[in-house]
Amino acid sequence: MSPAPRTTSRAGAAGADWRDVPLAPVVLLFGPEDFIASRAVDDVRRKLRAQNPELELTTLDAGHYTAGNLGMVASPSLFSEPKLIEASGLAAMNDYFLQDALAYIKDPAPDVTLVLVHGGGVRGKKLLDALKALGVPRVECQPLKKDQDKAQFVSTEFQLARRRIDAQAVRALVAAVGASLSELAAACSQLIADTTGMVSTDDVDKYYGGRVEATAFRVADAALAGNAPVALSTLRHALATGVDPVPLVAALAMKVRTVAKVFGVRGGSAQLASTLGMAPWQVDAARRDAGHWSGPALVQAIKVLAEADAQVKGGAKDPVFAVERAVTVIATAARR
Known part of the structure; x- marks a missing residue:
């Protein structure tokens, strides 16, 4: 079994890359962009399952949390499999979750990774401040508002898939489906799967040319x-x-x-x-x-x-x- 690396330095509090989330006993995903948060969670799952396919997954809703539940699900299982606990809805966390989380992050359970998903805002500021003080890795999940950021997103999606797309096609794709990051990601996936060679504006027009923006x-x-x-x-x-x-x-x-x-x-x-x-x-x-x-x-x-x-x-x-x-x-x- 490979335990998750433990974070000991405050340098870990700096913004981490959502495409490559560092493994640590506790990780914070902060911001309103659900697509980026889901990608970050998937990255953590994939890395932990690569270490141990028997990973035990538990999800918690911080807004409908029952006192003591975090400690219970983090306790060692019969066969001591590593655990991943995904706690979502921290932007609406109740007081029970706040108190339990504050206590837990001071002494995380061994072989457990706790991913905290906070949609933004000031709810639970005491917990956010405590996480920062402990140097917990923080992944920013903010919307991509500028076209240049969306264009970079598209280019990176193609680079990771080892495919090429010309600059004008990137611009056309952002114009066509750039209002939603999840739609933009889906469009990239479709073009990567359904085309060969360099993706051109003709390819983008074929699939998305009917969009108003395009x-x-x-x-x-x-x-x-x-x-x-x-x-x-x-x-x-x-x-x-x-x-x-x-x-x-x-x-x-x-x-x-x-x-x-x-x-x-x-x-x-x-x-x-x-x-x-x-x-x-x-x-x-x-x-x-x-x-x-x-x-x-x-x-x-x-x-x-x-x-x-x-x-x-x-x-x-x-x-x-x-x-x-x-x-x-x-x-x-x-x-x-």
Whole structure:
């Protein structure tokens, strides 16, 4: 039997990687992103079962906890198999759990790993402070809000699967399903399983091209590249299939803002990415788009988008006309 390594240094309190959770008698998963928390729990299970397939698993709900239960399930079993106790719902923990957990973490049971899952907030602050003081490994389970973080997530999923995906396909996938991290992970898994070779934008379009976000970005890509016929035909198809004008204008605005950020700026992609809060591939893509634009044309695009944004959000009787006008102005202002 291989007991879980015991944490003795306060350095363990620093944020641990949710893809590679360190084994310790007690581990804290903190934050509201359920997908990351579930991945972290799976990682702990996999590592412990690799050490001993007879691992005994127990789950506890900290919000509906009965006094004394933690000590009971952590006590040695008849054959002394190692144990994994997963305690979820710490954001709603009751006082019984708080008191028992505070007592337990001071002297964890041997051959037992306790994973504490806290969805965020200040409930149980006394326990959180005690865990930090003891140097318990803490895994941050925070939502990925920035597109560059989601893009990095996609790239890493493919790297771990030893597959390749081009930068534009990453962007298209984030645009199509990036609102939900679990959906984004599922999309990565599907593309990895169902395709061969380098995954391209065509592959992403085949599986996820019908999503509103992806349609909006195809319109924006064509308009910023100065391809008015493609931009307008894609726009009209989107509108005919029920896509709302609001996300269409939002996608255009995002593209124009990105081009404006890199317009006339010199420096390497990596350096600019750090300065501008973008991924290097986003800088490269924006620079390619910027090659179609002049300063006055960008100013014109920004103005027409500000007008279109107000119009599609209730400032005009015909929001469809507003977004068509914006796409036409932008696509004809850009140089082919």
